[in-house]
Amino acid sequence: MAREIMQAVVDGILIGGVYALMAVGLTLIFGVLDIINIAQGVLVILGAYLSYSLSVHLHIDLFVGLLITVPAMFVIGVVIHWAFIRRLRGTERTSMTLLVTYAVALIIEGILTKIYGVSPTSLNASYTVNSVKIFGFYVTYIYIYGFILAVALVLALYALLYRTTFGRSVRATMQDETAARLVGIDVNRVAALTFGIGVAVTAVGGMVYGATNGGFNPNSGYDLISRLLAIIILGGMGSIGGALVASVFMITLESVVTVWYPVWAVAVFYGALVLVLVIRPTGFFGRKAVRAQ
Amino acid sequence: MSRDRRTEGSGIKLEPALKGAGLALLVAAAIAFPQVYTNPAVTNYGVFALIYVTVASAWNIFSGNSGYISLGQAVFYGSGAYALGVAAHGWNITGPEAFLLVPFAGLVGAILAVPLGLIALRVRRHTFIVITIAFFFIFQLMAYNLSFTNGTSGLNAPFLNWPAASYNTPFYYIALGLAAGTIVIAWVIRRTRFGLQLRAIRDDEDRARGLGVKAMKVKLSAFVISGALTAMIGSVWVFYIGQVQPNTGFNPLFDLTIVLMAFLGGYGSIAGAVLGAVIIEPGTLWLNAQPQFSGGALAEILLGGIFLIVVLFMPRGIIPTGGEWITQIRTRGRPAVIPATTVGAAAAPADPASAASSVGSGSTGGTR
Numbered sequence: 203m204a205r206e207i208m209q210a211v212v213d214g215i216l217i218g219g220v221y222a223l224m225a226v227g228l229t230l231i232f233g234v235l236d237i238i239n240i241a242q243g244v245l246v247i248l249g250a251y252l253s254y255s256l257s258v259h260l261h262i263d264l265f266v267g268l269l270i271t272v273p274a275m276f277v278i279g280v281v282i283h284w285a286f287i288r289r290l291r292g293t294e295r296t297s298m299t300l301l302v303t304y305a306v307a308l309i310i311e312g313i314l315t316k317i318y319g320v321s322p323t324s325l326n327a328s329y330t331v332n333s334v335k336i337f338g339f340y341v342t343y344i345y346i347y348g349f350i351l352a353v354a355l356v357l358a359l360y361a362l363l364y365r366t367t368f369g370r371s372v373r374a375t376m377q378d379e380t381a382a383r384l385v386g387i388d389v390n391r392v393a394a395l396t397f398g399i400g401v402a403v404t405a406v407g408g409m410v411y412g413a414t415n416g417g418f419n420p421n422s423g424y425d426l427i428s429r430l431l432a433i434i435i436l437g438g439m440g441s442i443g444g445a446l447v448a449s450v451f452m453i454t455l456e457s458v459v460t461v462w463y464p465v466w467a468v469a470v471f472y473g474a475l476v477l478v479l480v481i482r483p484t485g486f487f488g489r490k491a492v493r494a495q
Numbered sequence: 496m497s498r499d500r501r502t503e504g505s506g507i508k509l510e511p512a513l514k515g516a517g518l519a520l521l522v523a524a525a526i527a528f529p530q531v532y533t534n535p536a537v538t539n540y541g542v543f544a545l546i547y548v549t550v551a552s553a554w555n556i557f558s559g560n561s562g563y564i565s566l567g568q569a570v571f572y573g574s575g576a577y578a579l580g581v582a583a584h585g586w587n588i589t590g591p592e593a594f595l596l597v598p599f600a601g602l603v604g605a606i607l608a609v610p611l612g613l614i615a616l617r618v619r620r621h622t623f624i625v626i627t628i629a630f631f632f633i634f635q636l637m638a639y640n641l642s643f644t645n646g647t648s649g650l651n652a653p654f655l656n657w658p659a660a661s662y663n664t665p666f667y668y669i670a671l672g673l674a675a676g677t678i679v680i681a682w683v684i685r686r687t688r689f690g691l692q693l694r695a696i697r698d699d700e701d702r703a704r705g706l707g708v709k710a711m712k713v714k715l716s717a718f719v720i721s722g723a724l725t726a727m728i729g730s731v732w733v734f735y736i737g738q739v740q741p742n743t744g745f746n747p748l749f750d751l752t753i754v755l756m757a758f759l760g761g762y763g764s765i766a767g768a769v770l771g772a773v774i775i776e777p778g779t780l781w782l783n784a785q786p787q788f789s790g791g792a793l794a795e796i797l798l799g800g801i802f803l804i805v806v807l808f809m810p811r812g813i814i815p816t817g818g819e820w821i822t823q824i825r826t827r828g829r830p831a832v833i834p835a836t837t838v839g840a841a842a843a844p845a846d847p848a849s850a851a852s853s854v855g856s857g858s859t860g861g862t863r
């Protein structure tokens with residue numbers, strides 16, 4: 203039993219790393235633009251389908267394909283921001299953007315269903331099947347590669363945010379948009395680029411998700427976005443460190459519960475969210491300002 | 496009549512009469528509908544439209560007034576449906592007597608809404624939306640896995656051996672009754688202190704609290720009323736279509752559709768929710784019946800597209816934006832006293848009535 207639990211913890215941490223990457227994109231978008239991007243889930247699935255098409259039709263390796271899908275998703279993100287998000291103003295803005303991104307998600311889901319159908323697809327390569335034995339645990343290569351890539355990208359994002367001028371503008375905008383504007387930051391440009399980056403990471407998340415999850419279809423976006431939202435709320439919305447901790451914690455928790463009660467694991471996932479919010483309405487690392495809107 | 500343009504007084508006298516007449520006409524039309532169009536395929540549209548009028552109006556009582564957008568309304572809809580199914584099986588209720596279980600379903604919805612509300616309403620708006628989504632998934636999961644909900648195959652409602660030709664008509668009138676009841680409740684709430692408190696919370700919760708509004712109590716009451724009404728219509732729905740499954744009773748698209756209806760018609764307006772439901776639900780049904788739209792993918796794209804257009808170009812919905820356009824025509828671009836928020840536009844109980852009155856006064860202005 204102890205062995206199975208350890209195995210579940212290892213799986214949970216590895217998958218949690220990938221969720222962390224997707225969640226960081228979401229929480230970054232919330233922090234800078236003050237919007238909840240409901241389309242994030244279906245964008246992950248879009249990323250997965252892009253990888254699928256590249257690998258099946260053009261025989262490009264999944265990881266090499268990311269060199270194409272990441273920029274593609276970045277452009278899609280910037281376009282979504284330019285076409286829909288940028289135009290919304292006013293007091294109900296956060297609620298409205300939530301609905302707009304939901305509509306965008308519906309449209310993308312419809313298009314994916316039209317092209318790929320609803321039967322489950324998965325991404326295949328030699329490393330999605332073969333596994334390696336580490337400290338007595340069998341781990342499929344993709345879990346390790348995905349985890350390493352996710353950690354590397356989160357570190358890169360961290361460096362971007364804390365070591366560059368652009369990152370300084372982003373953080374300034376997160377703290378106080380008006381003040382950022384006053385000191386000469388082009389807030390609209392920062393917002394567009396942040397949205398693009400937040401969406402671009404879904405290409406990586408989608409590829410790993412598609413290769414590890416045992417099958418996805420255009421509908422999978424709903425399940426994914428619900429988890430990601432639970433994670434970023436638990437971590438405190440807009441907090442990047444919080445998103446990392448919460449992803450690994452939640453996914454590991456779910457993975458461990460699955461050992462005993464496979465069907466109720468998801469309920470425990472959402473139950474944990476409810477429980478934490480009853481005790482701490484701002485999440486683990488929530489800022490007071492985030493709660494006060 | 497000639498003073499109509501100059502003074503507010505005659506306008507106020509004229510409008511309630513016209514609005515009342517328009518409303519009476521609408522009610523008469525709604526009652527006469529299944530008598531005029533007896534084809535079950537047509538009355539089916541009517542039943543579904545009324546079900547969604549109720550659902551959207553019930554959503555509006557809580558979310559429209561308080562500003563807390565609930566994306567988990569299917570929790571109550573599905574629970575109401577399952578309550579009827581479980582109770583009918585448990586107590587061996589067959590045939591039309593099962594309609595007596597509709598209030599029971601409402602009670603179940605109300606009882607569920609109390610703990611859910613106590614948890615979800617502790618947090619502010621963005622988080623509230625997400626918690627309602629979380630509740631939704633927990634409930635769908637329970638429907639899949641609990642023993643009395645019968646897993647994926649779901650539950651059957653009591654069988655009715657009514658002739659197919661007139662099967663829809665009783666359902667139509669029951670749904671009409673619930674829809675009318677919900678609209679009346681929404682209207683009464685809007686007119687009372689309770690409604691004012693709710694809207695004060697929507698505008699500025701901290702200030703409302705500072706002025707002595709017991710925010711939690713007010714929000715929870717509205718949440719419970721909304722949940723009970725949604726559960727009641729959910730039980731009617733399951734009786735009508737005959738069975739409920741976890742993915743039909745607890746359907747994520749359902750949640751979005753209601754919000755879309757309310758936003759299309761006019762967020763926070765009673766007539767808006769009704770208008771949105773009457774436009775979208777029959778529209779979706781019709782689209783799904785078309786062979787080229789089968790599978791739902793194209794309908795989905797269309798639904799999302801319409802929604803984007805509405806939010807981007809008439810962000811406050813058809814009724815408020817339409818009201819502004821009408822006012823512009825009436826005043827011919829001159830500044831007029833326009834109600835500051837949606838409240839004024841929302842007070843119009845029915846769209847055709849207000850449209851008719853403004854056309855009337857517009858033409859009066861033209862002849863002078």
